[in-house]
Amino acid sequence: MSGGLVIGHLRVTYPGPPPVRAVDDLSLSVSAGECLGILGESGSGKSTLGRSVLGLAGEATIEGAIRLDDVDLTTLDEDGWRGVRWRRVAMAMQSASSLNPVLRVGLQLAEPQQVHLDRPRRAADARSVEVLEAVGLGEWALERYPRELSGGQRRLVLLALALVCDPELLVLDEPTSGLDPATRNRVLEVLGHLRGEGRAMVVMSHDADALEMLADRVAILYRGWLAEVGPAQPVLDRPRNPYSWALLNARPTLASVKDLRGIRGDPPNPTEIAPGCPFAGRCTQEIEACHDGRPPLVAPDGEDGERLVACVRGGVVPILVGRGLRKSYPVRGALGRKDRLTAVDGVSLEVLEGEVVGLVGASGAGKSTLASMLVRLLDPDEGTVELEGRDLLAATGADLKAARRRLQLLFQDPFEALSQRLTVAQAVREPLELQGLGDAEDRDRRVRAMLRAARLPADDDFLARHTHELSGGQLQRVALARALVLEPKLLVADEPVSMLDPSEQAKVLQLLKQLQVERGMAMVLVSHDLAAVLRVADRVLVMAGGRVVEEGTGSELLMNPRHPATRALLAAAGRDLLFEIAQSATG
Amino acid sequence: MTGDGRRRAVRFPVIGWVGAAVVAVFTGLALAGPWLSRYRTTQLAGRPLEAPSTAHLLGTNGVGQDLATQFLHGARVSLFVALLAGGGTLLIGAVIGMVAGWAGGAVDAVLMRFVDLVMVIPRVPLLIVIAAYAGPGLVVLSLIIAFTSWPPTARIVRSQVLSLRRRAHIKAAIGFGGTPSQILRRHVLPEVGLILAAGLVGAAARAITFEAGLAFLGLGDPTRASWGGILRDAIGFGGIFYTDAWKWWLVPPVAALSLLLLGVTFIGVGLEQRINPRLARHTGLAKGWRT
Numbered sequence: 024m025s026g027g028l029v030i031g032h033l034r035v036t037y038p039g040p041p042p043v044r045a046v047d048d049l050s051l052s053v054s055a056g057e058c059l060g061i062l063g064e065s066g067s068g069k070s071t072l073g074r075s076v077l078g079l080a081g082e083a084t085i086e087g088a089i090r091l092d093d094v095d096l097t098t099l100d101e102d103g104w105r106g107v108r109w110r111r112v113a114m115a116m117q118s119a120s121s122l123n124p125v126l127r128v129g130l131q132l133a134e135p136q137q138v139h140l141d142r143p144r145r146a147a148d149a150r151s152v153e154v155l156e157a158v159g160l161g162e163w164a165l166e167r168y169p170r171e172l173s174g175g176q177r178r179l180v181l182l183a184l185a186l187v188c189d190p191e192l193l194v195l196d197e198p199t200s201g202l203d204p205a206t207r208n209r210v211l212e213v214l215g216h217l218r219g220e221g222r223a224m225v226v227m228s229h230d231a232d233a234l235e236m237l238a239d240r241v242a243i244l245y246r247g248w249l250a251e252v253g254p255a256q257p258v259l260d261r262p263r264n265p266y267s268w269a270l271l272n273a274r275p276t277l278a279s280v281k282d283l284r285g286i287r288g289d290p291p292n293p294t295e296i297a298p299g300c301p302f303a304g305r306c307t308q309e310i311e312a313c314h315d316g317r318p319p320l321v322a323p324d325g326e327d328g329e330r331l332v333a334c335v336r337g338g339v340v341p342i343l344v345g346r347g348l349r350k351s352y353p354v355r356g357a358l359g360r361k362d363r364l365t366a367v368d369g370v371s372l373e374v375l376e377g378e379v380v381g382l383v384g385a386s387g388a389g390k391s392t393l394a395s396m397l398v399r400l401l402d403p404d405e406g407t408v409e410l411e412g413r414d415l416l417a418a419t420g421a422d423l424k425a426a427r428r429r430l431q432l433l434f435q436d437p438f439e440a441l442s443q444r445l446t447v448a449q450a451v452r453e454p455l456e457l458q459g460l461g462d463a464e465d466r467d468r469r470v471r472a473m474l475r476a477a478r479l480p481a482d483d484d485f486l487a488r489h490t491h492e493l494s495g496g497q498l499q500r501v502a503l504a505r506a507l508v509l510e511p512k513l514l515v516a517d518e519p520v521s522m523l524d525p526s527e528q529a530k531v532l533q534l535l536k537q538l539q540v541e542r543g544m545a546m547v548l549v550s551h552d553l554a555a556v557l558r559v560a561d562r563v564l565v566m567a568g569g570r571v572v573e574e575g576t577g578s579e580l581l582m583n584p585r586h587p588a589t590r591a592l593l594a595a596a597g598r599d600l601l602f603e604i605a606q607s608a609t610g
Numbered sequence: 611m612t613g614d615g616r617r618r619a620v621r622f623p624v625i626g627w628v629g630a631a632v633v634a635v636f637t638g639l640a641l642a643g644p645w646l647s648r649y650r651t652t653q654l655a656g657r658p659l660e661a662p663s664t665a666h667l668l669g670t671n672g673v674g675q676d677l678a679t680q681f682l683h684g685a686r687v688s689l690f691v692a693l694l695a696g697g698g699t700l701l702i703g704a705v706i707g708m709v710a711g712w713a714g715g716a717v718d719a720v721l722m723r724f725v726d727l728v729m730v731i732p733r734v735p736l737l738i739v740i741a742a743y744a745g746p747g748l749v750v751l752s753l754i755i756a757f758t759s760w761p762p763t764a765r766i767v768r769s770q771v772l773s774l775r776r777r778a779h780i781k782a783a784i785g786f787g788g789t790p791s792q793i794l795r796r797h798v799l800p801e802v803g804l805i806l807a808a809g810l811v812g813a814a815a816r817a818i819t820f821e822a823g824l825a826f827l828g829l830g831d832p833t834r835a836s837w838g839g840i841l842r843d844a845i846g847f848g849g850i851f852y853t854d855a856w857k858w859w860l861v862p863p864v865a866a867l868s869l870l871l872l873g874v875t876f877i878g879v880g881l882e883q884r885i886n887p888r889l890a891r892h893t894g895l896a897k898g899w900r901t
Binding site for chain 1: 777778779781782783785786787788789792796797800
């Protein structure tokens with residue numbers, strides 16, 4: 024076996040009206056012995072890509088090159104394909120309906136061997152048994168009709184079918200989708216064995232965990248366009264393209280307690296061909312330049328070039344970077360001596376565009392002081408804060424005013440944060456007035472729209488109410504509406520739900536997360552309640568004594584807490600109880 | 611909760627309304643003065659010591675000037691002084707208090723030392739000296755009262771600003787990109803408005819007293835009819851208590867002065883109750899009105 028698959032500038036368009044561009048200028052290669060994972064949502068063009076490689080794309084027009092070793096697959100006619108399909112390239116379809124329901128499995132496995140390899144039936148059956156055993160079934164399966172097999176077994180038969188002619192290139196379309204966890208693991212195990220046999224494999228899946236186990240390299244596909252490609256581990260663990268980041272961030276793991284949220288916006292309309300980056304409309308870090316042509320695939324800064332990322336901004340960028348932040352307050356020590364209390368002691372943190380960073384710690388850990396410094400309501404003694412690459416602490420006048428529009432703080436106590444003299448309308452309108460945005464009519468429209476987005480009534484009666492006439496939950500929503508009316512790119516929420524009752528807490532947190540996703544903003548969520556933060560945050564920083572003592576994703580902290588402060592917070596959130604139950608159940 | 615009882619704050623109490631009514635009556639008289647009387651203040655309109663009649667509602671004084679005309683003019687003088695001194699006090703106190711509280715640091719320290727300095731200036735001797743040397747202009751008098759009356763107001767405003775700027779809604783306004791002047795106007799001024807009004811009332815009452823006092827002492831303009839001046843003339847008229855003239859010459863300005871001061875003080879008391887009572891106790895606003 025030799026060679027491999029090389030795809031160059033492939034475009035696949037289904038005829039209209041209107042025409043649909045399913046694969047868009049895609050270049051990829053897989054060498055022999057390598058497994059390439061292609062990750063993408065439904066509609067990303069994975070299946071079209073697979074079908075094009077097998078010449079099964081039907082009436083679609085194919086432009087660009089697809090070469091298997093020495094053969095140009097795009098120029099093959101049906102006769103030419105006959106020599107290539109099954110023998111050199113085989114595909115395991117996603118749907119078991121590609122098995123003929125009225126023929127026994129044995130016959131279906133023998134047929135391609137007889138047609139393509141001129142193998143006699145007896146030899147073919149011997150090979151069939153070999154392949155069935157390789158995929159974890161046995162000779163018994165030969166005599167079964169597909170309907171007599173379970174869904175998982177049918178999937179394994181499809182896999183056996185693809186392998187039966189021993190192709191150089193195996194294309195697997197969603198090999199694990201729709202399977203129960205046990206069957207899925209069996210299929211993955213079988214695929215893992217096949218990987219070692221020196222064959223080129225392309226696995227198309229939306230199951231990132233499956234790809235993590237199987238693939239050597241991973242390509243991430245969005246709308247037929249290649250967003251990122253590189254070695255599996257770095258791409259899946261630390262995706263750099265905003266789409267890959269958002270996609271992988273949305274995936275659940277067994278230990279994740281984070282509420283699931285999709286990527287904001289709707290999947291794109293496939294009939295529209297975007298002039299710029301296809302992801303631009305849904306991206307959280309969109310800039311003007313995103314609409315000028317397709318971003319080229321380039322190696323991101325600080326990497327060896329094995330990974331390529333297509334993004335105008337060179338990948339996911341941080342929106343806020345704090346470095347070495349330190350703040351101390353004068354306090355009266357023993358015997359009236361003057362002393363200084365260090366509230367925040369050399370904290371550095373980075374918040375990516377669209378990311379939710381949880382900041383947890385016990386009272387007095389310096390969380391609120393840090394939050395105030397991040398939004399420049401408090402100047403640090405030492406350290407820097409950069410917002411979108413510009414020094415926030417040095418900003419003055421109009422620059423600072425513009426920065427404030429991008430950066431908002433949601434206060435812990437809405438009773439305090441909303442002046443009692445003001446009505447709801449006046450309070451929510453205030454930021455627009457202070458920033459001098461829009462005329463009276465425009466402001467009123469924005470205020471009402473924002474209140475509705477915060478799930479509050481937007482009628483005249485509600486707008487005329489004063490803050491003391493509202494419940495705590497309503498009040499915090501009004502405060503949230505006010506903080507978001509300027510459409511900030513980063514919201515720092517300082518204990519946003521700690522004053523509310525449990526039911527309101529849940530509602531406001533969900534609302535916060537929902538608005539964060541919809542508006543594509545980043546968020547720093549400050550709380551002492553680790554359980555709540557884990558549900559919302561992509562990444563969690565644990566603070567104790569003014570320092571960040573531990574950092575990780577929610578599942579990392581939950582499974583393997585290292586610092587005592589983290590353990591204490593987890594214990595307070597009831598983790599130990601949970602794990603004891605789990606242990607007593609298993610042991 | 612419904613829309614009733616919009617604000618928790620105490621309503622302006624009855625005593626305040628009584629005071630406001632009294633001041634309003636005097637204001638009405640003062641404004642309508644020129645149309646109410648047929649004489650000029652210095653005009654010798656009748657025989658000396660004429661008793662009240664339809665021609666001279668309050669009779670005439672020792673040289674035959676119409677007392678009603680002088681009385682109405684006196685109301686104008688008192689209220690003019692009250693307004694100018696009160697307004698000046700409010701303006702200076704508000705600006706210095708807000709700037710000191712908001713800016714903090716060195717600016718605050720310097721301004722507060724200046725407050726201390728002004729506070730120890732003995733007001734009465736200063737007024738007498740200035741009135742004696744610089745002449746008895748009403749504007750000068752009012753301004754001197756304003757310049758010596760603002761420190762308590764500035765202090766209270768400053769302390770309010772200091773406590774306000776730590777409040778979350780002010781921080782939020784900073785966070786929305788509000789400039790200091792925007793925030794002071796939108797959030798601080800309404801919060802300290804009543805305190806400023808109380809300062810204005812205090813300074814007004816003081817101004818009325820001083821103007822009357824200086825005129826009574828003879829440091830006022832002898833040609834200007836004011837209540838203090840009428841008093842001085844009446845007391846200075848040798849045989850006033852041997853005639854009935856004191857009833858129409860001496861009593862009206864004394865009664866008017868007392869009533870107007872009472873009215874102004876009632877407004878002050880009303881304001882004090884309207885402001886957080888705790889606050890009024892802290893800052894000793896009530897004390898400020900006496901001097």
